[in-house]
Structure formats: C-alpha cells, structure tokens
Amino acid sequence: MTHTNAPAGLPLIDVSALVAQSQERAAVAAQIGQACRQHGFFYVTEHGVSPALIERLRSLSERFFALPEETKMRWRMALGGRAWRGYFPLGGELTSGRPDWKQGLYLGTELPADHPLVLAKTPVHGPNLFPDLPELAGFKETILEYMAAVTQLGHRLMEGIALSLDLPADYFAARYTADPLILFRIFNYPSQAVPEGLDVAWGVGEHTDYGLLTILYQDDVGGLTVHTPQGWVTAPPVPGSFVCNIGDMLDRMTGGLYKSTPHRVTRNSSGRERFSFPLFFDPNFAARVQRIEGLAGAPDRDDSAERWDQANVHAFNGRYGDYLLAKVSKVFPQLRDEVL
Ligand SMILES: O=C(O)CCC(=O)C(=O)O
Numbered sequence: 383m384t385h386t387n388a389p390a391g392l393p394l395i396d397v398s399a400l401v402a403q404s405q406e407r408a409a410v411a412a413q414i415g416q417a418c419r420q421h422g423f424f425y426v427t428e429h430g431v432s433p434a435l436i437e438r439l440r441s442l443s444e445r446f447f448a449l450p451e452e453t454k455m456r457w458r459m460a461l462g463g464r465a466w467r468g469y470f471p472l473g474g475e476l477t478s479g480r481p482d483w484k485q486g487l488y489l490g491t492e493l494p495a496d497h498p499l500v501l502a503k504t505p506v507h508g509p510n511l512f513p514d515l516p517e518l519a520g521f522k523e524t525i526l527e528y529m530a531a532v533t534q535l536g537h538r539l540m541e542g543i544a545l546s547l548d549l550p551a552d553y554f555a556a557r558y559t560a561d562p563l564i565l566f567r568i569f570n571y572p573s574q575a576v577p578e579g580l581d582v583a584w585g586v587g588e589h590t591d592y593g594l595l596t597i598l599y600q601d602d603v604g605g606l607t608v609h610t611p612q613g614w615v616t617a618p619p620v621p622g623s624f625v626c627n628i629g630d631m632l633d634r635m636t637g638g639l640y641k642s643t644p645h646r647v648t649r650n651s652s653g654r655e656r657f658s659f660p661l662f663f664d665p666n667f668a669a670r671v672q673r674i675e676g677l678a679g680a681p682d683r684d685d686s687a688e689r690w691d692q693a694n695v696h697a698f699n700g701r702y703g704d705y706l707l708a709k710v711s712k713v714f715p716q717l718r719d720e721v722l
C-alpha cells in the first residue's frame with residue numbers, strides 16, 4: 383500500500399482494499415479519515431476505473447467541445463428543462479456571482495421520461511441530452527459506462543468514510559445513498575484568452591461542493607487549487623488518480639469534523655485545452671440530512687463567517703434536494719427563471 387504525498391501535501395491513497403471490500407480496508411479508511419479531518423481533499427489511486435474508459439471519454443469530450451458553437455447549442459441546457467442537463471457555453475455558469483471561464487456538458491443518472499420521479503417533475507431528474515452526431519459515436523455509452531464505474535467507486539469510498547468515523551460500513555448507504563443523486567459534468571477550460579471587458583477572474587470561482595463526495599478526473603494541464611488551513615495550495619495532476627473532496631452535507635453530518643473545503647480553478651493559460659470530469663456522489667434528493675449522533679470530537683460550531691458563501695451549513699434542516707436547488711439557482715440564475 384502506498385501513501386505518499388502529492389506535491390501540494392494532499393495525500394495520495396491507494397484504495398484497492400476499499401474497492402475489494404477486503405479486511406485491509408480499515409487502514410485505508412484511517413488515511414481517508416485523516417485527510418478529511420485536515421482539509422477534506424485527497425487523491426485516490428488503484429481505484430479500479432479502467433484507464434481505457436477514461437481515455438475514451440476524454441477524447442470524445444475533446445471532439446465534442448471542438449464543434450462549432452451553434453452545433454453544441456443543439457443540446458443547450460434550456461432544452462433539458464427541470465432535469466438540468468445539457469450544454470452550457472463559455473461564461474454560462476456563475477460561481478460566487480461571476481462568470482466562470484469554462485464550458486460544460488451537464489449530465490446525471492439517466493431516467494426515462496416516464497419514470498415516476500420525472501412524471502412528478504422532480505428537479506434534476508430526467509433524461510440526459512446526449513450529443514448524438516456520427517462523429518461522436520459511442521459518446522452516450524461511454525458516458526453511461528463512466529458514470530456507472532465511478533458511482534460504484536463512490537459507494538466503496540463512502541464505506542471507507544463510514545469506517546473512518548467508527549460507523550458501520552453501510553451507514554451512508556442505509557440512510558442516504560442506496561439510490562444516490564448522481565450529477566456529472568464534463569468541463570472544458572479553453573485555451574483561448576478572455577475577451578477584453580469581460581468580468582472573468584477564474585476558470586471556476588471559489589466554492590465548496592454541495593453534497594457528500596466529489597470524484598474528479600483532471601487531465602494533465604492543472605489549475606485546481608484548494609484552500610487548506612495553510613493557505614491556497616495547488617492540486618496538481620497525478621496520472622492515474624482521481625481527486626476526491628467532501629461536500630457540505632458531510633460537513634453538516636459530522637458537525638464540521640470533516641470539512642468541505644473551498645477550492646477554485648485558475649484560468650487556463652497553458653496554451654492547451656483542459657478537461658475535467660467531476661462526478662458528484664450525493665444523498666438521495668428526498669433524504670433528510672441529519673447530524674451523525676454520538677460522534678466524538680465534532681465541533682458543530684457556526685463557521686458561517688469563515689465560509690465563502692457566509693452560510694451556516696450546520697443550521698440546515700431539510701431534504702438534500704432543497705439545499706441543492708437553492709445553490710444551483712445562484713449559479714444558473716437564468717435557468718432558474720425559465721424552468722422553476
Ligand atoms: O474542474 C475542476 O478541476 C474542478 C471543478 C469543480 O470544482 C466543480 O465542478 O465543483
């Protein structure tokens with residue numbers, strides 16, 4: 383088992399024992415627990431997701447984003463309606479109130495139009511808008527295969543997180559993630575410069591993630607930076623790894639013992655296109671998020687004054703879906719007005 387440090391001091395954790403659900407996973411869980419208590423970010427290696435699958439997704443994504451803007455707009459988010467799916471153009475998402483210098487394809491668990499949750503008009507549930515051009519043959523199948531593989535990894539990592547809190551391995555599955563809310567994004571941070579006069583500062587502005595666990599593939603360009611107690615540090619690309627970080631709901635459940643740490647992406651000035659694929663492994667939309675009882679050492683303090691959004695996540699009581707929608711409305715104000 384390896385446990386070395388990536389250049390930024392974020393731990394690199396071999397999770398093969400978690401993936402195999404073997405006896406040795408307790409030691410891996412302890413490493414994850416340490417990372418979550420320190421800064422909420424860690425890299426995972428030996429995660430079992432096929433490098434060939436990742437490369438297929440990367441190269442198809444590259445082909446998609448290289449299409450003319452009007453072609454990509456055939457799958458624009460406005461057409462995804464409440465399901466909140468589809469393509470958004472450069473500057474189309476506002477993190478911390480300013481446009482990000484990225485474009486993306488929003489995806490999630492594929493549900494047919496006649497699924498009860500879709501018929502009930504549940505936000506962020508529905509069919510995906512898969513770009514289905516001949517030159518993108520296999521894109522849909524590759525996306526679905528990738529989401530399935532990384533979701534499985536999410537289940538295994540959450541077992542590790544439960545064990546790291548001295549909880550039964552199935553703690554989260556039994557309460558929140560038997561049917562997790564999976565949102566998935568394919569991002570492209572273009573190499574093109576920001577035109578004069580646009581109020582763009584970042585690839586992605588400072589934020590924390592909303593749910594439980596984010597599992598991120600990033601290519602070899604770099605740009606992700608993390609706000610640790612020691613200040614901003616880069617999370618450089620590490621071949622064959624995923625970057626994992628915990629979200630606000632795990633912060634909420636652990637009373638702040640596990641931190642949802644702010645991060646951002648610098649504007650891409652490498653001269654090459656950057657691709658990243660965050661998969662958000664979150665509680666079921668209807669699950670009521672509650673504090674874990676009897677957790678030793680959990681501070682449960684109001685840290686809103688230190689947070690990027692001045693929110694007190696520990697005061698949140700309600701369904702995960704309500705928390706998510708309140709957040710998403712801020713980053714896509716136009717869409718909120720059109721579909722909600
Ligand atoms: O693209 C990245 O490296 C990070 C993206 C991110 O933080 C997010 O989508 O929440």
Ligand SMILES: [Fe+2]
Pocket residue numbers: 589590591596645
């Ligand atoms: Fe994020």
